[in-house]
Amino acid sequence: MDAAHDHLVEMLSRLKLTAIRDQLDSLIDEAGRRELTIREALGLFCEREIARKDERRIEMSVGLARFPFVRDLAGFDFAAQPSIDKGQIRELATGRFIANGEAVLFLGPPGVGKTHLAVALGHESIRQGYSVLFATAPALVAALAKAHTEGRLEERLSFFAKPKLLIVDELGYLPFEPDAAHLFYQLVSRRYERGAMLITSNRSVVEWGSVFGDAVVATAILDRLLHHSHVITIRGDSYRLREKRRSGLLPKQGGEAAATAS
Numbered sequence: 001m002d003a004a005h006d007h008l009v010e011m012l013s014r015l016k017l018t019a020i021r022d023q024l025d026s027l028i029d030e031a032g033r034r035e036l037t038i039r040e041a042l043g044l045f046c047e048r049e050i051a052r053k054d055e056r057r058i059e060m061s062v063g064l065a066r067f068p069f070v071r072d073l074a075g076f077d078f079a080a081q082p083s084i085d086k087g088q089i090r091e092l093a094t095g096r097f098i099a100n101g102e103a104v105l106f107l108g109p110p111g112v113g114k115t116h117l118a119v120a121l122g123h124e125s126i127r128q129g130y131s132v133l134f135a136t137a138p139a140l141v142a143a144l145a146k147a148h149t150e151g152r153l154e155e156r157l158s159f160f161a162k163p164k165l166l167i168v169d170e171l172g173y174l175p176f177e178p179d180a181a182h183l184f185y186q187l188v189s190r191r192y193e194r195g196a197m198l199i200t201s202n203r204s205v206v207e208w209g210s211v212f213g214d215a216v217v218a219t220a221i222l223d224r225l226l227h228h229s230h231v232i233t234i235r236g237d238s239y240r241l242r243e244k245r246r247s248g249l250l251p252k253q254g255g256e257a258a259a260t261a262s
């Protein structure tokens with residue numbers, strides 16, 4: 001029995017069936033207790049192995065995505081944000097926009113949940129098997145500019161072009177340097193119709209000319225981004241400030257706060 005057990009463990013290790021190996025005794029017990037047929041028991045073992053492998057893959061991809069925080073769609077209070085169409089977010093969560101290489105724009109003032117939704121959709125996309133990378137616009141542009149001066153622009157562009165979904169957060173909080181706008185344009189055209197992008201911005205699309213400091217480059221960027229795109233404009237108060245107001249830390253605002261107070 002012991003030699004047979006050791007041999008089995010060795011084979012499971014060699015096959016990298018580590019979940020079955022680690023839970024072997026309890027799995028065998030469970031199969032016995034539930035009086036499973038051999039076929040059913042094998043099914044159970046494979047399910048556990050696949051669950052573990054999926055978990056690992058998601059964990060690894062989430063690490064590679066470099067999200068700034070952990071957020072999911074379940075944690076998003078849609079009732080607090082009536083300007084968002086829940087159905088549209090659910091549709092985005094299917095990942096179809098990634099398969100089609102489309103662009104998603106979340107536009108709106110600070111604190112309304114743009115980054116929350118971007119991270120939540122990024123997480124959902126990973127669960128569906130897509131690779132995701134998150135970067136803030138200033139960090140992304142700084143990385144491209146640095147690579148440019150070091151003669152490694154091509155390498156960096158490939159890096160940012162590779163993930164199936166690239167999330168660019170906080171476009172427009174800082175204006176771009178003239179060179180930076182052109183670098184960003186190169187990235188957008190490289191990804192155009194090949195990879196999806198999700199961009200958040202506190203500026204409306206008509207203001208992007210001043211964000212990029214160059215109307216011609218801004219138009220070229222928008223032309224590509226808006227061609228196949230989902231533009232979601234979020235209105236309303238900062239969620240954080242609203243929560244503070246509700247708990248009495250800040251004075252209430254006129255009609256809106258009175259209407260939401262229960």
Ligand code: ADP
Nearest residue numbers: 075076077080081110111112113114115116239
């Ligand atoms: P933005 O990126 O639009 O400035 P964030 O997504 O960073 O705003 O949101 C600010 C904080 O408020 C985050 O911690 C986020 O999770 C939370 N938040 C914003 N909107 C909602 C919402 N509708 N439901 C739950 N949490 C929210």
Ligand code: MG
Nearest residue numbers: 114115169170
């Ligand atoms: Mg944000």
